Amino acid sequence: MLKNIKPANLKKGMFAVLPGSWLSHSFLKNRFLITSEDQIKKIIASGLGEVMIDTQKGYDFNEEVEHISHGEEKEATPVKWEPEKVVSKDFKEAINSREMAPEKKAEVIYNYSLGIMKDLFESPKAENIKEVKNAVYDIVNLVLSEDETPACLLKITNHDFYTYTHSVNVGVLSISLAKVLLKDQQGSHNMEELGAGFFLHDLGKVNIDASVLNKPGRLDDDEMKHMRTHPYQGYKILKETGQLNEEIRVIAMQHHERDDGTGYPLGLKGDEIHTYGRICCIADVFDALTAKRSYKPSLSPFEALKIMKEQMLGHFSEKIFQNFVLLFK
Numbered sequence: 432m433l434k435n436i437k438p439a440n441l442k443k444g445m446f447a448v449l450p451g452s453w454l455s456h457s458f459l460k461n462r463f464l465i466t467s468e469d470q471i472k473k474i475i476a477s478g479l480g481e482v483m484i485d486t487q488k489g490y491d492f493n494e495e496v497e498h499i500s501h502g503e504e505k506e507a508t509p510v511k512w513e514p515e516k517v518v519s520k521d522f523k524e525a526i527n528s529r530e531m532a533p534e535k536k537a538e539v540i541y542n543y544s545l546g547i548m549k550d551l552f553e554s555p556k557a558e559n560i561k562e563v564k565n566a567v568y569d570i571v572n573l574v575l576s577e578d579e580t581p582a583c584l585l586k587i588t589n590h591d592f593y594t595y596t597h598s599v600n601v602g603v604l605s606i607s608l609a610k611v612l613l614k615d616q617q618g619s620h621n622m623e624e625l626g627a628g629f630f631l632h633d634l635g636k637v638n639i640d641a642s643v644l645n646k647p648g649r650l651d652d653d654e655m656k657h658m659r660t661h662p663y664q665g666y667k668i669l670k671e672t673g674q675l676n677e678e679i680r681v682i683a684m685q686h687h688e689r690d691d692g693t694g695y696p697l698g699l700k701g702d703e704i705h706t707y708g709r710i711c712c713i714a715d716v717f718d719a720l721t722a723k724r725s726y727k728p729s730l731s732p733f734e735a736l737k738i739m740k741e742q743m744l745g746h747f748s749e750k751i752f753q754n755f756v757l758l759f760k
């Protein structure tokens with residue numbers, strides 16, 4: 432549903448529908464998901480009296496709730512939004528295009544990835560896993576063959592709380608990190624399968640109750656226990672459906688292990704954790720910190736890296752973390 436609201440009431444996660452003429456605002460597109468405060472500032476600065484939001488595709492605005500909760504940190508009720516539908520043909524065209532601007536290319540690839548990951552989490556059948564794998568193979572080859580589009584992909588990541596968004600973000604971050612970390616030994620790694628392993632690291636969440644997965648607040652002990660089964664559940668699904676090889680399935684199993692042994696499910700330490708698991712762990716923590724949840728604000732990449740360096744360094748391999756930081760230079 433389209434709704435008119437004042438620009439000052441816009442929030443990240445709302446889907447803006449601006450007037451058709453680009454003369455009235457400075458955005459290249461008229462319809463987009465608001466992912467940053469900067470976009471809101473720009474809309475306010477454009478002097479539009481009112482803007483429309485699409486409440487089917489982003490957060491709704493409820494004037495009464497906003498009024499009552501004014502001054503409190505309260506998140507608007509999330510409304511499930513559909514990633515802008517990008518079909519396989521558009522994706523292939525973007526992947527293969529030499530003319531398309533890197534920003535545009537990244538946007539098409541990102542939105543297509545969101546769409547297929549969303550389908551997979553709604554229906555985790557072999558056919559959908561295959562579709563994800565095929566797309567990821569193309570994305571991996573693109574990341575390995577050029578630098579500009581991957582750099583744009585790192586910048587446009589959304590920060591909502593959906594598992595499919597998180598999976599795409601962690602997939603993109605992990606492949607980019609693997610590219611620099613394994614650059615001298617790419618021949619001895621199956622980079623395409625590795626990319627698929629990163630995108631599918633949280634597949635086990637399909638077996639987590641929706642009430643726990645989508646709980647807006649912090650999880651209690653029992654809920655946390657249930658949530659913490661997802662690494663094994665993911666590994667099991669991949670094994671039972673014969674997807675990926677054993678070395679890569681380990682990503683699902685180990686992406687919550689921590690270098691100092693404080694992780695789960697096994698409390699592995701240092702080199703006991705596979706390099707693939709250690710790469711995914713860093714990307715996973717970073718994306719969790721930059722995501723917005725009702726009990727915590729979203730952090731900027733800089734703030735997230737600072738916290739990881741100052742408060743969580745024991746969790747990661749120092750060498751891998753240093754390489755990760757360089758992705759944002």
Ligand SMILES: [Fe+2]
Pocket residue numbers: 632633661686687715
């Ligand atoms: Fe996870």
